[in-house]
Amino acid sequence: MDNSEFSLSAPVTAVPALPPAGPLAPGAYPSHAEENPFGERPGPRGGNLRSRIASGLAAVGALFAKFFAAIKTGLLFLPKIKLLSTAGTALVSVAAYSLFWGWTFALGFVVLLFVHEMGHVLQLRREGIKASAPMFIPFMGAAIFSKSLGENALAEARVGLAGPILGTAGAAVCWGVGEAINSDLLRALAYVGFFLNLFNLLPVVPLDGGRAMAAMAPWMWFLGFGALVALALVFPNPIIFIIVLFGGMETWRRWKARSTRSLEQAAYYRVSPRNRLLVGSVYIGLIVLLVLGMSETHILSSGGHGFGHL
Secondary structure: OOOHHHOOOOOHHHOOOOOOOOOOOOOOOOHHHHHOOOOOOOOOHHHHHHHHHHHHHHHHHHHHHHHHHHHHHHHHOHHHHHHHHHHHHHHHHHHHHHHHHOHHHHHHHHHHHHHHHHHHHHHHHHOOOOEOOOEEEOOOEEEOOEOOOOOOHHHHHHHHHHHHHHHHHHHHHHHHHHHHHOOHHHHHHHHHHHHHHHHOOOOOOOOHHHHHHHHHOOOHHHHHHHHHHHHHHHOOOHHHHHHHHHHHHHHHHHHHHHHOOOHHHHHHOOOOHHHHHHHHHHHHHHHHHHHHHHHHHOOOOOOOOOOOOO
């Protein structure tokens, strides 16, 4: 019991003096004291209970300390986990594309996707916005994640155009090296890279061209959506249909938000004529360069859509 007044141990003052070599006086200690090999009187039971509680609390505290230490260690390895996830999804995409194009072409294609997405990542960081590393989705391309695309439509346009700008440069490098070493594989990669970036410039959100239109003429979202629907009808495939679905939903959402004419929406889409002209010039210039690049790098493939023989 916790109260020492009810302890079964006898008070110290009740213990009689012992002869130097004689046995213990009977009745001087409770029966359980005789089992103590040192002849010591056990302490109050309340003290034992409090000691056990204190020991238990100390053990729980040590467990929590180890738990939070493990969390801290995990946070230190978080960047490596992100890197592993990017590399892992890239390897899965290479394996998926290699079923149709061969592993060498698939590897080059994934690298071009990475270059394109890194254009967005670098520009987001220049805008002061944290962005995830590129994540690859087989047959859908790649994606990055961020809390926003900038403070206004002009910043969104810069982020949107940064991907095709760096992606076009990557495809141009493939073309130049391919011409230098006379490699049809690199020429074909350059062609696909040019086409990939040109497709992304369709003026419909969430494609890069739609983000550029946010700073130029948002009404062109509907024109771009119509072109996307026509493309889906001429070249029907599941990927185009998915893009049409998301494009239609995003276009309608943005247009409804913009039509509220709130001060926040007005501030977001307020872009000076000079900046509109600058964005438009970059947008049109990229389209011209990409069309010319596709024309110069077009490779006829006798194997249909397969590039494994190149």
